[in-house]
Amino acid sequence: xxxxxxxxxxxxxxxxxxxxxxxxxxxxxxxxxxxxxxxxxxxxxxxxxxxxxxxxxxxxxxxxxxxxxxxxxxxxxxxxxxxxxxxxxxxxxxxxxxxxxxxxxxxxxxxxxxxxxxxxxxxxxxxxxxxxxxxxxxxxxxxxxxxxxxxxxxxxxxxxxxxxxxxxxxxxxxxxxxxxxxxxxxxxxxxxxxxxxxxxxxxxxxxxxxxxxxxxxxxxxxxxxxxxxxxxxxxxxxxxxxxxxxxxxxxxxxxxxxxxxxxxxxxxxxxxxxxxxxxxxxxxxxxxxxxxxxxxxxxxxxxxxxxxxxxxxxxxxxxxxxxxxxx
Amino acid sequence: xxxxxxxxxxxxxxxxxxxxxxxxxxxxxxxxxxxxxxxxxxxxxxxxxxxxxxxxxxxxxxxxxxxxxxxxxxxxxxxxxxxxxxxxxxxxxxxxxxxxxxxxxxxxxxxxxxxxxxxxxxxxxxxxxxxxxxxxxxxxxxxxxxxxxxxxxxxxxxxxxxxxxxxxxxxxxxxxxxxxxxxxxxxxxxxxxxxxxxxxxxxxxxxxxxxxxxxxxxxxxxxxxxxxxxxxxxxxxxxxxxxxxxxxxxxxxxxxxxxxxxxxxxxxxxxxxxxxxxx
Amino acid sequence: xxxxxxxxxxxxxxxxxxxxxxxxxxxxxxxxxxxxxxxxxxxxxxxxxxxxxxxxxxxxxxxxxxxxxxxxxxxxxxxxxxxxxxxxxxxxxxxxxxxxxxxxxxxxxxxxxxxxxxxxxxxxxxxxxxxxxxxxxxxxxxxxxxxxxxxxxxxxxxxxxxxxxxxxxxxxxxxxxxxxxxxxxxxxxxxxxxxxxxxxxxxxxxxxxxxxxxxxxxxxxxxxxxxxxxxxxxxxxxxxxxxxxxxxxxxxxxxxxxxxxxxxxxxxxxxxxxxxxxxxxxxxxxxxxxxxxxxxxxxxxxxxxxxxxxxxxxxxxxxxxxxxxxxxxxxxxxxxxxxxx
Numbered sequence: 001x002x003x004x005x006x007x008x009x010x011x012x013x014x015x016x017x018x019x020x021x022x023x024x025x026x027x028x029x030x031x032x033x034x035x036x037x038x039x040x041x042x043x044x045x046x047x048x049x050x051x052x053x054x055x056x057x058x059x060x061x062x063x064x065x066x067x068x069x070x071x072x073x074x075x076x077x078x079x080x081x082x083x084x085x086x087x088x089x090x091x092x093x094x095x096x097x098x099x100x101x102x103x104x105x106x107x108x109x110x111x112x113x114x115x116x117x118x119x120x121x122x123x124x125x126x127x128x129x130x131x132x133x134x135x136x137x138x139x140x141x142x143x144x145x146x147x148x149x150x151x152x153x154x155x156x157x158x159x160x161x162x163x164x165x166x167x168x169x170x171x172x173x174x175x176x177x178x179x180x181x182x183x184x185x186x187x188x189x190x191x192x193x194x195x196x197x198x199x200x201x202x203x204x205x206x207x208x209x210x211x212x213x214x215x216x217x218x219x220x221x222x223x224x225x226x227x228x229x230x231x232x233x234x235x236x237x238x239x240x241x242x243x244x245x246x247x248x249x250x251x252x253x254x255x256x257x258x259x260x261x262x263x264x265x266x267x268x269x270x271x272x273x274x275x276x277x278x279x280x281x282x283x284x285x286x287x288x289x290x291x292x293x294x295x296x297x298x299x300x301x302x303x304x305x306x307x308x309x310x311x312x313x314x315x316x317x318x319x320x321x322x323x324x325x326x327x
Numbered sequence: 328x329x330x331x332x333x334x335x336x337x338x339x340x341x342x343x344x345x346x347x348x349x350x351x352x353x354x355x356x357x358x359x360x361x362x363x364x365x366x367x368x369x370x371x372x373x374x375x376x377x378x379x380x381x382x383x384x385x386x387x388x389x390x391x392x393x394x395x396x397x398x399x400x401x402x403x404x405x406x407x408x409x410x411x412x413x414x415x416x417x418x419x420x421x422x423x424x425x426x427x428x429x430x431x432x433x434x435x436x437x438x439x440x441x442x443x444x445x446x447x448x449x450x451x452x453x454x455x456x457x458x459x460x461x462x463x464x465x466x467x468x469x470x471x472x473x474x475x476x477x478x479x480x481x482x483x484x485x486x487x488x489x490x491x492x493x494x495x496x497x498x499x500x501x502x503x504x505x506x507x508x509x510x511x512x513x514x515x516x517x518x519x520x521x522x523x524x525x526x527x528x529x530x531x532x533x534x535x536x537x538x539x540x541x542x543x544x545x546x547x548x549x550x551x552x553x554x555x556x557x558x559x560x561x562x563x564x565x566x567x568x569x570x571x572x573x574x575x576x577x578x579x580x581x582x583x584x585x586x587x588x589x590x591x592x593x594x595x596x597x598x599x600x601x602x603x604x605x606x
Numbered sequence: 607x608x609x610x611x612x613x614x615x616x617x618x619x620x621x622x623x624x625x626x627x628x629x630x631x632x633x634x635x636x637x638x639x640x641x642x643x644x645x646x647x648x649x650x651x652x653x654x655x656x657x658x659x660x661x662x663x664x665x666x667x668x669x670x671x672x673x674x675x676x677x678x679x680x681x682x683x684x685x686x687x688x689x690x691x692x693x694x695x696x697x698x699x700x701x702x703x704x705x706x707x708x709x710x711x712x713x714x715x716x717x718x719x720x721x722x723x724x725x726x727x728x729x730x731x732x733x734x735x736x737x738x739x740x741x742x743x744x745x746x747x748x749x750x751x752x753x754x755x756x757x758x759x760x761x762x763x764x765x766x767x768x769x770x771x772x773x774x775x776x777x778x779x780x781x782x783x784x785x786x787x788x789x790x791x792x793x794x795x796x797x798x799x800x801x802x803x804x805x806x807x808x809x810x811x812x813x814x815x816x817x818x819x820x821x822x823x824x825x826x827x828x829x830x831x832x833x834x835x836x837x838x839x840x841x842x843x844x845x846x847x848x849x850x851x852x853x854x855x856x857x858x859x860x861x862x863x864x865x866x867x868x869x870x871x872x873x874x875x876x877x878x879x880x881x882x883x884x885x886x887x888x889x890x891x892x893x894x895x896x897x898x899x900x901x902x903x904x905x906x907x908x909x910x911x912x913x914x915x916x917x918x919x920x921x922x923x924x925x926x927x928x929x930x931x932x933x934x935x936x937x938x939x940x941x942x943x944x945x946x947x
Contacts, residue, residue, distance in 0.1 A: 408887030577856030
């Protein structure tokens with residue numbers, strides 16, 4: 001359980017440093033149980049920072065999403081660090097980004113949050129519909145305690161917990177400069193039961209399943225934009241000349257898009273689940289990502305985002321790499 | 328209702344390069360494949376058209392001929408992206424497609440009796456060319472015509488033969504510039520805004536029209552102000568990425584104005600109120 | 607025309623009747639409600655809050671052909687919208703119908719957009735009043751709408767428990783009511799009065815609001831205000847807020863050619879939140895960051911659109927708030943605009 005006062009105290013110290021430009025954390029959302037990203041540049045703003053099981057966003061995305069305009073002539077680039085709050089899963093995005101040399105370790109200052117699990121906001125809002133006044137969620141033992149409109153309700157942890165947390169192997173961040181609480185021991189593991197169920201389907205069943213899902217896609221690209229691993233400055237999907245992918249929206253182009261997206265994340269996806277969380281039409285994108293994740297683990301004994309010193313999987317070749325799956 | 332998204336086929340009568348290089352400029356002199364289109368077609372200087380090839384795309388260009396030049400249209404196009412590169416492949420006898428005329432025009436009716444100064448840079452001369460031609464073809468309606476034009480080098484000047492003609496016929500006062508010194512160049516060396524100050528036209532009963540790269544326009548506008556031109560006396564054209572050309576698709580707006588529909592011609596007094604105009 | 611009742615046990619047969627047209631109704635896949643063409647009345651899902659994707663996609667499809675061509679041939683074959691036939695959108699929410707009435711102004715301004723306008727002519731809108739506001743983030747009443755609003759609708763249905771009250775609002779609506787007459791009965795006495803009470807109660811349940819007075823004029827004066835940087839800081843630059851907005855209407859036009867040489871020019875939804883939306887061929891981008899793009903999105907809706915068309919291009923449906931992955935909240939932005947100095 002992160003002590004909010006301690007969090008704010010540490011944040012105040014960090015943002016007061018001369019070599020820190022900004023701290024990215026969480027604050028209360030605008031309604032209901034929502035929390036949202038907070039961007040703190042001034043010690044006076046630290047009192048809005050929070051951490052709770054409602055803090056679902058993976059803030060590692062903002063490290064690579066930052067827009068850097070050309071520095072005007074006569075001005076120096078701002079090389080100060082960005083401080084960022086990360087949960088265990090989020091921290092693996094930082095590790096993977098650094099493994100891919102997206103930036104240098106010195107550029108960031110990591111505030112690690114040992115995490116006991118976050119909620120699935122859809123589940124929360126389905127269970128407590130129509131809550132407008134700002135509410136709060138805390139975890140107490142094996143229950144979430146929800147406070148809103150002067151009411152207090154307890155819900156068993158499992159009922160509101162995000163799916164990804166039920167198989168989390170790394171609740172404590174794998175990279176940090178400061179840890180906000182005691183380390184959290186691994187409380188779950190991944191048996192890939194969901195992936196195995198999907199694998200058992202016939203090709204026809206799989207196609208019918210995905211065709212229906214992809215037919216809903218509106219190509220808002222929220223899954224790409226929220227992804228901490230989708231940080232190409234010039235994304236192949238945005239290219240207008242030459243145009244690699246049509247902008248027209250139909251099952252065929254949507255399928256091509258999702259295949260391209262999933263393949264570009266093979267051996268890179270760190271399972272933060274953000275793509276699936278943000279999808280407005282509920283496409284179960286993690287099912288694709290997890291299939292790759294399982295394959296990569298089984299074939300190469302590799303887990304993305306666990307070792308910043310390791311070379312990225314798909315840019316390395318070993319003589320004894322398995323190749324029996326190549327047709 | 329007439330479908331404004333369906334383009335007319337045009338045949339290229341002549342095509343020639345105005346300038347060389349990676350970003351070369353090619354002029355196309357075209358006529359409608361179906362002659363009957365001329366009956367519905369009427370444009371004024373400053374107006375534009377969507378020009379393209381089905382299968383490649385469309386982009387907005389000014390019509391660089393004056394309606395006083397009968398029986399053909401001209402487009403002068405710089406090679407820049409996908410569509411312009413495909414257009415540059417075309418030669419006399421080939422076709423492309425045109426939708427228009429689109430947008431507003433220079434208010435030449437209001438300018439009658441006034442002195443007109445055009446200040447152009449590079450491909451920015453293309454929308455000014457029909458203004459100059461219109462004035463030459465309606466010479467008695469206007470006062471003095473002063474043409475100021477510059478480009479990086481003399482090879483980068485568009486419409487070279489026409490400038491020679493202009494200078495000699497007495498219709499206009501021509502002032503040409505190149506950015507950097509070159510052998511045999513008899514005219515001004517330096518940037519267009521500087522040449523403008525050298526020429527120093529009087530704002531009295533005058534209209535100034537400027538088109539060119541944004542940085543040139545910025546300094547020309549400043550210098551015109553120094554010369555005493557009021558914002559209402561100054562006109563320019565804007566450009567933005569466009570798709571529909573008819574005020575629907577949304578993207579070309581500067582503030583509340585659609586460049587495709589409310590422009591491309593704007594007075595400086597209009598643009599001064601729009602912070603996004605020179606973004 | 608008299609008000610009628612459509613008994614709930616006759617809804618399916620009424621829908622069956624309507625399948626002789628192109629019938630569009632809310633349908634559910636997984637937890638997502640989307641308007642789509644239905645052939646079987648069982649597919650319709652009327653017990654919904656509001657759809658994720660607004661029914662604007664029926665009259666303004668996400669992708670549509672403008673004309674077809676064959677490479678090398680000068681002939682262009684215009685898409686004939688008439689072929690789609692008479693269309694009924696059944697069960698849309700009043701805010702989404704009002705949005706169409708707002709967007710009509712854009713597509714009929716100056717140049718008439720034949721695709722959109724023909725489709726609008728062919729379409730009859732059967733609305734479903736919001737007895738319960740579908741979301742905590744509904745704020746239609748701030749924009750001149752209402753949970754029982756009729757603007758843009760041809761027929762309004764009100765859920766009265768065991769039946770729907772059916773009120774035809776336009777000639778088109780009366781015609782459709784006529785078509786359905788075999789399935790309708792006279793409305794019980796007092797239904798209309800009860801519906802009025804439900805309407806008043808529903809308005810009272812709209813919890814969020816904004817006073818829009820003065821916002822259209824104020825927005826351009828806040829061009830360089832620091833609020834734009836703050837409200838866009840968390841923005842991911844995705845298309846959710848615009849694609850799912852019932853009044854957002856921006857589009858791209860692209861040519862697509864198959865290997866056979868057959869091709870089409872098509873238009874597809876575009877978003878001012880995408881960086882390549884304003885990207886020039888030269889590489890210059892007049893809106894280089896999400897700050898400028900967010901400022902444009904809000905300004906377009908709340909300043910540019912009312913300046914030209916005398917109506918704010920927002921109906922308060924709340925989708926952009928509900929579905930934003932980072933909880934960017936248009937009402938919070940507007941409150942900051944109001945408070946800014």
